[in-house]
Amino acid sequence: DGGITQSPKYLFRKEGQNVTLSCEQNLNHDAMYWYRQDPGQGLRLIYYSQIVNDFQKGDIAEGYSVSREKKESFPLTVTSAQKNPTAFYLCASSIDPAGTQYFGPGTRLTVT
Amino acid sequence: LAKTTQPISMDSYEGQEVNITCSHNNIATNDYITWYQQFPSQGPRFIIQGYKTKVTNEVASLFIPADRKSSTLSLPRVSLSDTAVYYCLVGDRPAGRRALTFGSGTRLQVQP
Numbered sequence: 437d438g439g440i441t442q443s444p445k446y447l448f449r450k451e452g453q454n455v456t457l458s459c460e461q462n463l464n465h466d467a468m469y470w471y472r473q474d475p476g477q478g479l480r481l482i483y484y485s486q487i488v489n490d491f492q493k494g495d496i497a498e499g500y501s502v503s504r505e506k507k508e509s510f511p512l513t514v515t516s517a518q519k520n521p522t523a524f525y526l527c528a529s530s531i532d533p534a535g536t537q538y539f540g541p542g543t544r545l546t547v548t
Numbered sequence: 549l550a551k552t553t554q555p556i557s558m559d560s561y562e563g564q565e566v567n568i569t570c571s572h573n574n575i576a577t578n579d580y581i582t583w584y585q586q587f588p589s590q591g592p593r594f595i596i597q598g599y600k601t602k603v604t605n606e607v608a609s610l611f612i613p614a615d616r617k618s619s620t621l622s623l624p625r626v627s628l629s630d631t632a633v634y635y636c637l638v639g640d641r642p643a644g645r646r647a648l649t650f651g652s653g654t655r656l657q658v659q660p
Contacts, residue, residue, distance in 0.1 A: 440591075471650075478635065478650035479592070526591050536582070539591025 439463065440540035442527050447545045449521075457512045457543045459527035468510035469528040469537060472496060479526060485510055486533045514545065521547045552636045557655040566623045568654050570636030573617050581612060581619045584635045586653070592635060596621070623656075631658045 440461045449455045459468065467486050471479040481494030485504040499518025504510050510529075514521045524544050528537040553571040560566045572581070580599050584592035596603055598610040598619070609622040623630055633653040 476652070478652050480650070524589065528591070536594050536597065538594065542589065542591050544589065 440527060440529055440538060442525075442540040442543050445541065445543060447543055449545070449547050451547055452516045453547075454516060455514050455521075455545065455547075457514065457525055457527075457545070459510045459512065459540060461508055461510075461529045461540075463529060463531070463538070464507070465529035465531050465535075465538075466507070467530045467533045467535070468504065469530075470494075470500075470502065470510070470512045471526045471528065473524040473526060473542075482512065482525075514547075521545060552638055552651050554634075554636050554651060554654045556652065557657065559657050559659065560626055561659050562627055563625050566626050566630070566656060566658075568621045568623075568634055568636075568656070569618055570621070571618045572636070572638045575616050575638050579616075579638045581610065581616075582637045582639070583608070583610065583621050584637065584650075586633045586635065592650075595634075626656075626658050628658050628660060630656060632656060 443458045447455060469484040470482040472482055473479050480496050482496055482500050483491055483494050483502040485491040488504055488507050491502050491504050499515055501513045502510060522545060524542050526542045527540040530537045580597055582597040583595045585595050586592040596605055596608050596610045598612055600612050600616060603610045611620040633655050635650050635653040
């Protein structure tokens with residue numbers, strides 16, 4: 437099956453811990469994105485990558501970090517510096533930076 | 549990126565046609581209009597995209613007037629499973645060079 441996978445679906449962490457969210461795609465897409473969604477709100481862009489070994493900050497990058505060492509993988513680390521990390525995190529990819537974005541199923545992170 | 553304005557919520561009944569209008573007064577010449585659908589705790593799903601006049605696919609139709617300052621997503625004969633949040637996005641060909649900017653969307657509730 438082709439698509440975007442995010443794991444795990446639910447994640448729980450204690451405050452002060454870093455946590456890494458996984459995003460993998462086998463669509464051979466160049467561009468990948470991370471969004472955050474809070475209850476009743478739209479999506480906000482955290483980071484995006486147009487090509488391997490390159491990534492750019494989005495609108496709310498503070499407290500997050502990413503890497504893009506492989507075309508199919510774009511993991512997101514939520515650091516202890518992120519003040520309100522509890523949210524629904526969505527990964528997306530597109531064939532190129534101008535292409536239609538396709539989303540993964542999301543990871544719901546709860547930090548207590 | 550052009551800002552979009554949509555109704556916060558709409559109600560309908562099964563079998564009716566639903567039209568959701570989006571305003572985008574500052575749309576640029578190169579901008580396309582894209583609609584996504586999102587169910588609770590899932591990633592958004594691409595529905596339809598257009599530049600001008602009318603676009604139709606197996607799911608919906610998109611009507612864009614000549615001045616392109618608004619667009620209308622038309623869902624024919626909705627069912628309960630169409631209950632979701634619908635997002636209108638406007639960006640540089642076709643989904644934005646940088647990434648998508650999501651507003652709060654329109655929450656459609658379909659009643660039996």
